[in-house]
Structure formats: structure tokens, C-alpha cells
Amino acid sequence: MQSKSEVNRKQMRIRKNIVRLEGSRKRNITQQGKEKKxxxxxxxxxxxxxxxxxxxxxxxxxxxxxxxxxxxxxxxxxxxxxxxxxxxxxxxxxxxxxxxxxxxxxxxxxxxxxxxxxxxxxxxxxxxxxxxxxxxxxxxxxxxxxxxxxxxxxxxxxxxxxxxxxxxxxxxxxxxxxxxxxxxxxxxxxxxxxxxxxxxxxxxxxxxxxxxxxxxxxxxxxxxxxxxxxxxxxxxxxxxxxxxxxxxxxxxxxxxxxxxxxxxxxxxxxxxxxxxxxxxxxxxxxxGSGPEIVCADADIKAAAEGAAYGAWMNAGQVCCSTQRVLVHKSVKKEFLEHLMKTVDDIVLGDPLDDKTTMGPLNNAPVADKVEFHVNEGIAKGAKILCGGGRAKGFDTNLFFEPTIVDNVTPGMLLHDEETFGPVIPIIEFETDEEAIKMANSTPYGLQMSVYTSSMKKAFYYHSRLNAGNVCINESAGFWEPHQPFGGAPGTETGYGRIGGKYTIEETTFLKTITVNFDKCY
Missing domain, CATH: 3.40.605.10 (Aldehyde Dehydrogenase; Chain A, domain 1)
Incomplete structure (x- = not known):
């Protein structure tokens, strides 16, 4: 696990990235002020x-x-x-x-x-x-x-x-x-x-x-x-x-x-x-509250990069973002080491600056919700590894630090609900059955992800996860425009399919026409 000094250094790197664009951001805003229309x-x-x-x-x-x-x-x-x-x-x-x-x-x-x-x-x-x-x-x-x-x-x-x-x-x-x-x-x-x-x-x-x-x-x-x-x-x-x-x-x-x-x-x-x-x-x-499940035999670096992609894209404001990571106990330390490195590449700043890789949360209700989920987790025993709050030094309080939270357990909002922000909750498991039970324990069933090198295990998981989409060795944030995308029956993810010909099927109905040719000229 990360030592306290390592965590502090990580926090410093996040804040350096946050302020890296501060000078240019202020110049841009000042210029905008001069040209205000x-x-x-x-x-x-x-x-x-x-x-x-x-x-x-x-x-x-x-x-x-x-x-x-x-x-x-x-x-x-x-x-x-x-x-x-x-x-x-x-x-x-x-x-x-x-x-x-x-x-x-x-x-x-x-x-x-x-x-x-x-x-x-x-x-x-x-x-x-x-x-x-x-x-x-x-x-x-x-x-x-x-x-x-x-x-x-x-x-x-x-x-x-x-x-x-x-x-x-x-x-x-x-x-x-x-x-x-x-x-x-x-x-x-x-x-x-x-x-x-x-x-x-x-x-x-x-x-x-x-x-x-x-x-x-x-x-x-x-x-x-x-x-x-x-x-x-x-x-x-x-x-x-x-x-x-x-x-x-x-x-x-x-x-x-x-x-x-x-x-x-x-x-x-x-x-x-x-x-x-x-x-x-x-x-x-x-x-959705789709987890990424990292098995003991997974490519750990790829799993960490997949989790980061799903969590940091659009500041986590995605229905199929990495809402949770369920990681096997034996590889958790290695996974966290790779995951923490992904934070170094994040530049939080002005969305119109080409150097920025993460902007603010869109509105106050979602920012309040993200903050509440994180604070509730801390109060129940979760541990902040990096981030954990609103970023300082910006014109609004909608910027949120990229956050990794360890020791998350079922019963915390970070596990049970859709947080919808740049937050990666880490949940440890020991058996496949335990991971499947936790993955299926929320009201949502949109998209889930499994990282494993075993084809047998991949099929074991995908047939037991209650989700409309299961990604094997792909981020929970993966989709392509032509694929069917939607939830599992009985969940609060809705019904029908978005994507390609499958949505055309949804937007049409099947008409049956019967013709008796014996009665035709």
C-alpha cells in the first residue's frame, strides 16, 4: 500500500497539474473580459x-x-x-x-x-x-x-x-x-x-x-x-x-x-x-453503476488504464463510467500503483485550452452529489488515496479533483449508487462468487467490465453478471456507435437498445400482412 509520504507526493502532483494552466487560464479569461459581448x-x-x-x-x-x-x-x-x-x-x-x-x-x-x-x-x-x-x-x-x-x-x-x-x-x-x-x-x-x-x-x-x-x-x-x-x-x-x-x-x-x-x-x-x-x-x-472487476490473472497495467479511462473521461459524468473497481486481494497493491500513475497525466483546467484533459463538473447538483458520496464514504471508513474534494483556484467550485478511494464496502453510497464524477472507489474481493455478488448488488445493470487472461473465467463471469453489456478486457467506459447498448431486465437502467440497427428496430413496429392469393385476380 502507499505510504503517507507517497500519498502526499501524489496530492502535490495533482495540484501542480491543476495549477499548470493557471497563468494561461487567467490570461484567457482576462482577454474574454476585454472582449465581453x-x-x-x-x-x-x-x-x-x-x-x-x-x-x-x-x-x-x-x-x-x-x-x-x-x-x-x-x-x-x-x-x-x-x-x-x-x-x-x-x-x-x-x-x-x-x-x-x-x-x-x-x-x-x-x-x-x-x-x-x-x-x-x-x-x-x-x-x-x-x-x-x-x-x-x-x-x-x-x-x-x-x-x-x-x-x-x-x-x-x-x-x-x-x-x-x-x-x-x-x-x-x-x-x-x-x-x-x-x-x-x-x-x-x-x-x-x-x-x-x-x-x-x-x-x-x-x-x-x-x-x-x-x-x-x-x-x-x-x-x-x-x-x-x-x-x-x-x-x-x-x-x-x-x-x-x-x-x-x-x-x-x-x-x-x-x-x-x-x-x-x-x-x-x-x-x-x-x-x-x-x-x-x-x-x-x-x-449505471457498472464495476470493473480485476481478477488475479489479469493484465494489471491494462486493467488500471481501463479503469482510468472509464473514470476520468468527461470527469466521470458518463452512465457507463468506472463507478466501482472490484479488485482481487492478491493484485490490489500492484493495481493501485498503476492506477495512481494515471493521475499524473490529468490536467484539470480551462476546457477551451488544448492542454486540458479534464474540465469541471457540469452543474452544482452533480458536484454536491459527488462531494456528498465521498464524504459519506470517509465517515464510514473509506480512505482517500488521492484527490477527495473540490479543486481550488478556479472561478467556480465545480472543478473536482481526480479521486481514488480505498477501503470502500457495500453499504456506502460510493458502492451502492451512481456517483457520476471523477471518483474511483476500490473494493477488495477474494473469490469470483464474492465479486459477482457485489457487482449484481446494486439496482443498476447497464455495463460491467472484467479483466482476466482466462477465457473460461471470462465466460463464467459474463453469464452471471446481470448487465446488458459486459466488456472482457475492455474498460467499463467502452462503446462503439453501432453496438446495442442498454440495461438488463429488472434493473433501474431502463429498457430498449441504443445503437445502430437496434435503435431502428426500437423506433419501428412489426406489422404482419396476410394475403390469400386464392381470392386475388
């Missing part, structure tokens, strides 16, 4: 027109790194949403009958339009969300375009069946048709790619939609709507409404003209949606 005013996109809220109210969007006002978006009133829903309902029949080639080409044009504005979109994404522009925001624009182009390919491979009937003169066929009008609600942690994961399959399948982004990060969605308009999407097919979840979000999910709902976000909100949506088709992708 009026906050930008953004609008909603309803029925092919850009508009303000009918009430005139707005939502302010602030920069989590500086606390400065970036801009405003309309605070939609019920009548604004009503207009958007009626437009989508009006256009659903016409858009449904577009050919798959036409809809696929529309997706590619949207992708092209997004990529033309990569630098602008990435800049605003980093400003409103807090993620580093160099290591994350630019890549998120690229991945959003990839989702759209994948949809163009996936729709061509959707198929039905011809079934044999008992009567040789009869044929039974199955085809897929769009669900109709969609309400799509996206979260603040990936303000471009998660809307893309909804927009691409919903539209390419022939549905119409209303999109509501998170109020913390709506500007990225405005740029997405601009790309959709420039790509030639018919008016009324796609609508962007910005407003609060408790009013506009609930109306989106309960409105009688809405046929289906796509939601990505926290489980509390997802459960509320399920309550009010009734019998509408639902795609719910919610939280």
Missing part, C-alpha cells in the same frame, strides 16, 4: 421556423468553468410545445412514405452540415458542458456525424420475413413501419452525440419528432437543428423545443398525439416518464 440569444425550431417562447421567458445558459453567461434559450410555454407536436403529427404520414434512400441521404447531409461547423460546435459544447475541447468535444461532433451516416447504412439492411401458411394459397409477411410522433429528451453530459443517437434512428425510420435537450446544455442542440434545417429536412418533421422537464418534459410524454418516447438520463426521471407515458412505446436508457 452581450449574451447570445438562441431560438427554438418549430414547424420549420425559428422562434422565441410565446411567453417571452428565457433560460440562461452559464459556463461551468467560469460562471459567465453564455447565452439564453427560450423557456417554452405549453402552447409552443402544442404547436410543435401538431406539426410533427401533421407531417408523419408524408414523411413515413419517403423512400429509405431519401431518408438515408438526408442523414448524410445532416452529418456533412455538422462537420462543417465542428470547431464552432465544439467550442460552445465545451463552454456549456465543461468537457475539454481537444480530447472530447471535437470528437463528439465527429461521433455524432458517424451516428447519422451509420443510420443511412443500417436502414438499408432492415428486413421483414415471408412466413409459410398452412394454406398453400396464403402468404404471411412481416414489415417494419415507423412508430409515428416521437418525443425525445436528451441529457447534459453528451449534448451532441446523445441527441444524435435519438435523431438518426428516429428520422431514418420515417418518424417525426420533437427534441428537448437538457436545460444545462441546450446550445449544442440548437446547432444540431440548424444543421437539420440546412440539410433540407421538411418543416414539421423535426422540432426543437427548449424548456424545463417538470412542465414541458412531462407534457411531451403525456400528450395524446405523441406515439413514442426516447429518453436518456437519470433513473429518477426515467421512472417518472414511465409513470406518465401510459402505453406509449418507450426507449429508456438510464443510469
Amino acid at each position: 452581450m449574451a447570445e440569444k438562441f431560438q427554438m425550431y418549430i414547424d420549420g421556423e425559428w422562434c422565441d417562447s410565446s411567453s417571452g421567458e428565457v433560460i440562461e445558459v452559464t459556463n461551468p468553468a467560469t460562471g459567465e453567461l453564455i447565452g439564453t434559450v427560450p423557456k417554452a410555454a405549453p402552447e409552443d410545445l402544442e404547436r410543435a407536436i401538431k406539426a410533427a403529427d401533421r407531417e408523419k404520414e408524408a414523411f413515413k412514405h419517403w423512400g429509405i434512400v431519401e431518408r438515408g441521404e438526408l442523414m448524410c447531409r445532416i452529418a456533412d452540415e455538422l462537420e462543417k461547423e465542428t470547431e464552432k460546435i465544439a467550442k460552445y459544447m465545451s463552454m456549456e458542458q465543461g468537457k475539454p475541447i481537444a480530447t472530447e468535444s471535437r470528437g463528439e461532433v465527429t461521433e455524432s456525424a458517424e451516428n447519422l451516416r451509420n443510420a443511412n447504412e443500417d436502414i438499408k439492411r432492415m428486413n421483414g420475413e415471408i412466413l409459410y401458411s398452412k394454406d398453400p394459397n396464403r402468404k404471411i409477411m412481416t414489415i417494419r413501419e415507423p412508430n409515428g410522433v416521437y418525443s425525445a429528451i436528451s441529457p447534459w453530459n453528451f449534448p451532441m452525440v446523445m441527441p444524435a443517437e435519438h435523431i438518426a434512428p428516429i428520422l431514418v425510420a420515417g418518424n417525426t419528432m420533437i427534441m428537448k435537450p437538457a436545460s444545462y446544455t441546450p446550445i449544442s442542440a440548437v446547432f444540431f437543428a440548424e444543421a437539420i434545417e440546412r440539410a433540407g429536412c421538411p418543416k414539421g418533421v423535426f422540432n426543437l423545443v427548449t424548456g424545463p422537464g417538470p412542465t414541458i418534459g412531462e407534457m411531451m410524454c403525456s400528450h395524446p398525439l405523441v406515439n413514442a418516447i426516447a429518453f436518456t438520463g437519470e433513473n429518477v426521471t426515467g421512472k417518472r416518464i414511465a409513470q406518465i407515458a401510459g402505453l406509449k412505446r418507450m426507449l429508456l436508457e438510464m443510469g
